[in-house]
Amino acid sequence: MTEPPVSRVSRPIDHPDPRVSVVVPTIPANSHDAVVEHLREQTVDAYEVIVVDDATLDICEARNEGIRAARGSIVALTDDDCRPPRDWLSRVERAFDRDPGLVCLEGAVHGGRTYDGERRYVGCNLAFDREGAVAVGGFRSAFAGWRDDTEFGWRMERDAPGHCAYHDDVRMLHPEPPRATLDRNLEARLREEYPRRYEAVLVPDTLPGRVNDWLWRKGFWNLVDAIRYDLPNAVRSDR
Structure with missing residues (x-):
């Protein structure tokens, strides 16, 4: 993890x-007030919240700066x-206690x-051992904006001293x-660098799955989502 420029880091x-x-x-163009207010309501005591608020950093640099500033042994990521x-x-x-x-x-x-x-x-819902994340080099800016979190997770699977898991009861609300x-x-770069994981994780193994994947790659589902979310907003604005 290389040192980025000095950024705006706060601990609300x-x-x-x-x-x-x-x-x-x-x-700065995005508000983070609501996510911080929800974090204030957590039922645990020994935690801190680090906000990296800097438009000069890409998302990987911002996450890495937060990891460097973290004092906890576990880092949990979410979005604004x-x-x-x-x-x-x-x-x-x-x-983490049970495993x-x-x-x-x-x-x-x-x-x-x-x-x-x-x-x-x-x-937006990822937690990891801080020392393990530092050992694998943190997030790579080469993937900033697309698959940066997936690429990080695959390096944690491959290189970190331990194992990765999914827990359905660790839930996050992403309203938009x-x-x-x-x-x-x-x-294409992710597929080239991780051919086996890419095939196992991201390439569907059923015909309906492959059709759905093809539609996504052609932008069809993005259009559906735009209609799904923009239409109710438009209706509300007319009232």
């Missing part, structure tokens, strides 16, 4: 000896447009984004659709 929630450090990467349930961190801690060999934990996502544990390591869109060049 602090603790002298945190077990978990929550890292929220954001930029998410709403963590009150028991989110308690379930994260419980997962001493766990180095990376992915959880479920629902709302505008849904995820149920296909080894894609969605960054994701802001990221398909980057074909980065998708």
Whole structure:
């Protein structure tokens, strides 16, 4: 993890000896007030929240700076447009307590984004051993904006001293659709660098799955989501 430029890092929630450090990467154009307020309602005590609010850093640099600033042995990631349930961190801690060999934990996502544990390591609900993340080099800016979290998770699987797991009860609310869109060049690079994992995780093995994947890569589902979410907003604005 190379040293980035000095950025704006704050701790809206602090603790002298945190077990978990929550890292929220954001930029000044986006509000992070709501996610911090939800984090204030967590049912655990020994945690801190680190907000990296700097438009000069890409998302990987921002996450890496948060990891460097973290004082907890566990780092939990979420995004500025998410709403963590009150028991989110308690379930994260419980997962690591029950499984001493766990180095990376992915959880479920629902709302505008849904995820149920296909080894894609969605960054809005991801927790990991801090030392393990540093050992594998953190997040790679080469994938910033597309598959950066997946690529990180696959390196944790391959290189970190432990194992990765998915827990369905570690849940995150992502109210709006994701802001990221398909980057074909980065998708091709991920496939080239991780051919076996790519085939096992991202290439469907059924005909309906392959049709669905083809539609996604052609942008069909992005159009469906745009209609699904923009139409209700338009109706509300006319009232």
